[in-house]
Amino acid sequence: MSLKREIGFLLNGVETHATVPVDLSALSMLRDLLGLTGTKYACGEGECGACTIVVDGVSTCSCLQFAVDCDGRTLTTIEGVAGDPLGAKIEQAFVDCGAVQCGFCTPGMVVQAKHFLETHPQPTRDEIKRGIEGNLCRCTGYVKIIDAIEAASRADR
């Protein structure tokens, strides 16, 4: 059995505690220990972005993040995205623009979009494409996802 550590962190605005094996990924902690299944496993090596979360204000692949290293930090997952107006706007834009098909890449895409728009409030379409280059989607061909992020950036804040 792996060594375990007790850690505490702010998760979607809520003080959260967990006891985690030190070799566990943040993705497994979120899904298996904390029951937050919105964050998806799709590759486990940082190549697809389906597990994107925000840690201390920057987006990262939770499959690469050691859970134990979340200690004392601030995490936002898809479940917490709609908690602020920009996040809610992005989710709505994904719905309205047809950016969702099978939906499996969508949570990671939405979380990444939020981080991206926070750092690029008035992006061009090419900047949006670069912003989501780490998020794979097999259904949509990305066009409607780019539309949605663009629409969310234009909507009144």
Added chain:
Amino acid sequence: MKVIEKSTLIGKRIAKLDAPEKAAGMTRYVHDLDLPGQLHARILRSTRVHARIKRIDTRRARALAGVHAVLTAADVPYQRPLGVGKDQLPLKGDKVRSLRDEIAAVAADTEAIAEAALALIDVEYEDLPTLTDPADALKPGAPVIHGETLASPAPHDALKPGEPGDAEAHRHNVAMTFDYAQGDLAAGEAESDVIVDDWFRLHYVTHCCMGVSGIIAEFDRSGNLTLHSNTQVPFLHKREFAEILGMDPGRIRIIQPPIGGGFGSKLDIYPFEPICVFLAKATRRPVKLVFSREEEFIASPTRQPVLLRLRSGAKKDGTLTFRDCETLHDNGAYTSWGATTPFVMMQTISSLYRVPHCKYHTTAVYTNNPYAGSFRGYGNLQATFAVEQQIDELAEKLGIDPLEMRLKNAQDPGEITPQGMHFQTCGLKECLRTAAEVSDYRARHAAALAAQHSPQRYKRGVGMASMLHVGGGAKIYPSDGCGTILKIDDFAHVTLITGASEIGQGSETVLAQLVCEELGIPLDTVSVVNNDTDITPWDVGVHASRTTFIGGNSAIGAARKAKAKVLAAAAKTTGIPEAELELRAGHIVRTATGEALVSLAKLLRSLHFSDKAELVMTTFYYEPPSKHQDKSFKGDVSAAYAWATQVVEVEVDTDTGVVRLLKVTGAHDVGRVLNRLGIEGQIEGGIVMGQGYAITEDLMVDGGVVRNPGFRDYKLVTAPEIPEMEVRFIETMDGEGPQGAKGVGEAPAICIAAATANAICNATGVRIRELPFTPEKVYRALHRAGVPAGPTGGD
């Protein structure tokens, strides 16, 4: 007087009903489900490509704390063969034939324990000679992949006259053959002024559904089995699971949680599914089995790899004379749907354009490679790749404009092809003209030809390809139908219970939309139930671009019955004849004036709470008027046919061989646009999937081993790489289609590789007949052809 104007939902941009949940991360896929008492399963797979299993020792694994069951073939003597070819058992006991082969399975308290237990299973192999090049399969002395275990020899076990190869190897290693012929090939050759003859090589790609494969199996105490499954064909699988498990199909219930992508990958039963059932049976606990991404790459089906020889002829004026196509399909170790892609391939060979004389032959051979399944387009990408390149080649030899060449031979509405397909509607010529015009094809093509030999680093070119695909189902099973149950509650909310499965493509939204259109109710008053075989009526499954067409006609049928019932009741209540009444915005209105007479909800309640208490519930089963093909593969297999032309503009970097897709212009005969947002999404997604097939994706199978089982080196197209897309819809209003629509799901992926090949040739003068167009392959082709790297002077 309250007046309600007539309105329509058809052609509007309608958000998917399931999108809000998905965008919020609240949708529960099979990966997200946990049942009380559930165990986790993992599968031990072969580490050898081809070997006899001498011994399996599971004692150490069984002894591991937290392990509840370890199964090998010896533990499940009741297992029976599965899959399209019925040529494999779920757990292999005597022999492994590919690296994916399942040898043992573990159910444990956690996935980690199950994984640890796998490492404790000892397997002793005796290696056998391997067969990993399909071209070797028919040679004398070729290793025999299935000789001993197949109960009866392969269905087409005789060496055809004139066919090369060794009779014994042939008898054992041929999985399937297909032959089709029309007209008189010799006559076609004789009347040809020009003939082209080429080999084409189509590679392995795989579906890469973002959600990996998974299943949960549980038995109740009466022996009823419930599966939470990703299948695209739940009703067919009930029957198949029953056969494999030796149980009554009526005792199997399949619940389909939302799935993370299908694209054809979930049309067959794969060994992991019954294995999970065996574990549930052995442990009397719910068992969940989910793949890792690496496992998904190794143990999921691929697109059918094909070696294809095509000869085509034409007269001086561009009229096509004949086509002669011969293909070798690498079947892999077992037979799944990939082997049957000739059904579709031969349609493109025989009927995309008018060709009087045609011959088609496929041999699918067993090897120790991964096996191919069905994948969006189903052989059509492969056939179109060859056919559309040769149209350009013939045009070039004849000095005819490639667009003119296509228009000259394109099908027209009303045509019945020699293969028996009846094109009630056919927008091919309009697709060709529209795509050419919107993309400025002629001018760009001519400009690129003129610039072909000028020294430039970046060379641009355009290429065109068209496609024909079934658009009204495909009658390959005893029924190609779909059932609907529709009920309207006392508050005028509709529950649409349909056999048609949602796999992310948006079918539940379009079906709801069609029902609303009939019943004049708003979209948010419809719930769709489509994921439980104990509830939903039969449907053949999500394949062949059929769901909107077949499921749509079925939903409309049920809605019309409900509407008739409602209007009859309304006529009684209002005293106005039925013929003068209509449903609009949740009300019964007088058609002529739009006057709202009574709300639908009120009318329904008055029906319900009356002396002859009555609920509005209807059922409908739609069976398309298509025909099964006869033994010679002739017949009108679909109720409608979809057409498209795509023009691709590329830029080739002669320094590196990198091909960039700049723009794709598509003109699609879709019958009619129902949900504009949804259909655009299908087309855009299909184009990018086609782009991946053409340029970036390559499942490298080397000696039976997948060398790149991960997204790091299996390159899906990323957002910055997508081309500009301009799509036009040609609305031919198919008489048989729901509101005139035809199927479109597969169409957009089909032409891209062929059009890209033509565009590269237009840009560089070099024709490449092998996919994918990865930088090194293109660079080598340019190098061989003597196209120099770009000068460093002026680009």
Added chain:
Amino acid sequence: MAVEHYWAPTSLSDALEHLRGGDVTVLAGGTDLMPQTQAGRVSLERGLLNVRRVAELHRIERVDGAVRIGALCTITEIMRDPLVGEHFAMLADACDHFASDQLRNAATIGGNVCNASPAGDTLVPLLVLDAEAELASKPGARVERRRVPLADFFVGPGRTRRAPDELLCAIRLPLPPPGFVGRFFKFGTRPALDIAAISIGIGGVRDGRTLVQARVAYGAVAAVPLRARRTEAALEGAALDAATADGVAATARDEVRPIDDLRASAWYRKELVFNMTRRILHDVAEA
């Protein structure tokens, strides 16, 4: 081996003391370590040392005649840093071609250097920029530091001259001389999320029509990121014309020692080295 100890110290001194005990895996961004351990390619040692909270490793600062980039600085931070942008544009450029936003946000330059992949994205520009690795250890009571030129730091794939009790603290980049031009090229089919089939870095000081103090490096063409000395010699002081570009590119093609792997064949890598070296030299001449 199961992990028995986990430490997340906040001072360098404490970190080095844990490291001194041996059998320790160092965790920084985790972007390489996590997939390597999950895939079983690397197993964690008895001690897992998370250095991410050591603040002094997380600064970019100017020190006499050089810029010191703390090993914990993420690729994103380096890409956006004004000092880096001003003096080491080719490094910022390489960072822009690194993996994806999510990975750039987590991956550290120290991790990229210590992971010592022949294709590591930052390594080629760092070689061209004459970077030094600053290593610290604590054999006794005091923290000791030494500097190793990066050109000597890499030993083989995944192997460096860092001793087991040493921690990479910073990368030190001397300020380039006036007139310095640098170019970075990474071959891939996409802007990012791609492992380089080859990468090229060329730098030097423009002197009329020539380039002096020429420095050339290649990625993914040898067991380590390669400082191409023969190519540099061919370039040094030669007139930047087409003949020189062809000659230098030919020298480079001869000097690199690529292998065939699933990303590219050796032949193709050599072709790319030739074509793109030539192209870059042309661009430098035009600049």
